[in-house]
Every structure is written in structure tokens, then in C-alpha cells.
Amino acid sequence: MARQERAEVTREAILDGAARAFDATGFRGTSLNDIVKEAGVTKGALYFHFASKEALREAIVAEQFAVWSPFQNVERPGVQTVIDVLHSMAKSLQENERVRAGIRLVIEQSTLGGANPAPYVTWIDLFRNCLAQAQGRGDVKPEVDVDSVAQFVVGCWTGLQLTSEVLTGRQDLTRRTSDMWTLLLPALVPPRRLHRFLADGSPAAAS
Structure with missing residues (x-):
């Protein structure tokens, strides 16, 4: 058990080091030596847990x-x-290096060769499922195409967080996320139910 625990501690250190390196310089700008240095481990330890830099990228994503x-x-x-x-997600991008690095890596892959659609598809599917259940309860207007809305939300917020990063270092990302929902909710939700939803997020989301 002690050996397993040490291995897990090492793996977590590698992920933290990789996240710091990828967040700072991106995938192409980061070498395995950079990750080893950031993580404070040997290259042998890194290869024990991750076969390549690409494998580390997928784990961070x-x-x-x-x-x-x-x-x-x-x-x-x-x-x-x-x-x-x-x-x-907005809070995590402000505070969590792994999430921040993962988002940077996804965006980099989207603008270079070998784009990886899987993260986008996963989020679209998750949001579509939530919205479809809401529509079944009458919380989303019946004429709304929840698949289109899920794709729009993912695309819109991806652009929004990028703009926030450029303009304020994501300091205003929570406010901009609220603005997005303030604009979007009236188009999705029947007027009689609009008061049920908080564009600023529920208290649980802020904790």
C-alpha cells in the first residue's frame, strides 16, 4: 500500500508539473525536461506513469x-x-492550473493540425442531456432545438473565456458568464418559469 501511495503521489506531482509547464508555454513550447523539472521527479518516474508527452497532454485535457x-x-x-x-468552470480557470492547462491544450489543438473534437463533443452531449430533461419538464420552450443550443453554449462560452483571458486575464470571466446567461435565458425558458433560474449561478456553484 505504501508503494502504491508513493506512486500516486508521484503521478499527481507529474500532472501538477505538466499543468504548470503547459499553461505557461503550451504543448509545443514544453519539453519533457521542462515537465520533469517542474514536477521534481526523474525522467524514469515520468515514463513509468506516462509513455509520452502526448499521453500527458491527454491526461491534462x-x-x-x-x-x-x-x-x-x-x-x-x-x-x-x-x-x-x-x-x-470559470472559477476553475481562475484557480486550477490543471483545468487551465487542459483548456489551453484543447484550444491549441483546435487551431493547429490534428484537432481533437472529443472534449467539445463531450460537453455538448452533457449539456444536451441536461437541456432535454429540462424541456421534458417544461423548463425549456418546446420549439427550442436543445442540440443546437448545447452546441451554441459550448461555442459561445469558449469564445467568451478566450476574450476574457485576453482582456482581463480571466478576472471578469464570472461576470461575463452571468451576462451570457442573462441574454440567453429569455430565449430558452418560458416567461412564467424564468424566475426559477439564476444567471449568476446557484449558491452551490459558487462554493
Whole structure:
């Protein structure tokens, strides 16, 4: 057990080091030596856990989905779930190096050769499912195409967080996320139910 625990500590140190390096200089600008230095481990230890820099990239990209974990057991996922997830993601981008590095890596792959659509598809599917359940309960207008909305939300917020990064270093990302939902909610939700949803996110999302 002690050996397993040490191995897990080493793996976590490698992920933290890789996140710092990727966040600072991107995938192409980061070498395995940079990651080893940041992590404070040997190259042999790195290769024990990750076969390549590409494998490390995939592990860091997957870290963004940790944001979804607290919402997996929501009893009635719906519109507020999607709002809260994006507010949680905004907070994570401000505070969590792994999530921040993962998002940078996804965006880099999208603008270079070998783009990886999987993270986008995963978020679209998760949001579509939430919105479809909400529509079934009458919280989303019946004429709304939830697939189109899910794709729009992912694309819109991706651009929004990039703009926030450039203009304010993401300091205003929570405010901009609220603005997005303030504009979008009236188009999605029947007027009689609009008061049920918080564009600023629920208290749980802010904790």
C-alpha cells in the first residue's frame, strides 16, 4: 500500500508539473525536461506513469471534466445545471492550473493540425442531456432545438473565456458568464418559469 501511495503521489506531482509547464508555454513550447523539472521527479518516474508527452497532454485535457463530477448525481439536471457547470468552470480557470492547462491544450489543438473534437463533443452531449430533461419538464420552450443550443453554449462560452483571458486575464470571466446567461435565458425558458433560474449561478456553484 505504501508503494502504491508513493506512486500516486508521484503521478499527481507529474500532472501538477505538466499543468504548470503547459499553461505557461503550451504543448509545443514544453519539453519533457521542462515537465520533469517542474514536477521534481526523474525522467524514469515520468515514463513509468506516462509513455509520452502526448499521453500527458491527454491526461491534462481530461482534467477539465473534474468540474462535472459534483453535478453527476444531481437528481433533476436541467438549465440551472448547465449554468452552474459553466460558473464552476470559470472559477476553475481562475484557480486550477490543471483545468487551465487542459483548456489551453484543447484550444491549441483546435487551431493547429490534428484537432481533437472529443472534449467539445463531450460537453455538448452533457449539456444536451441536461437541456432535454429540462424541456421534458417544461423548463425549456418546446420549439427550442436543445442540440443546437448545447452546441451554441459550448461555442459561445469558449469564445467568451478566450476574450476574457485576453482582456482581463480571466478576472471578469464570472461576470461575463452571468451576462451570457442573462441574454440567453429569455430565449430558452418560458416567461412564467424564468424566475426559477439564476444567471449568476446557484449558491452551490459558487462554493
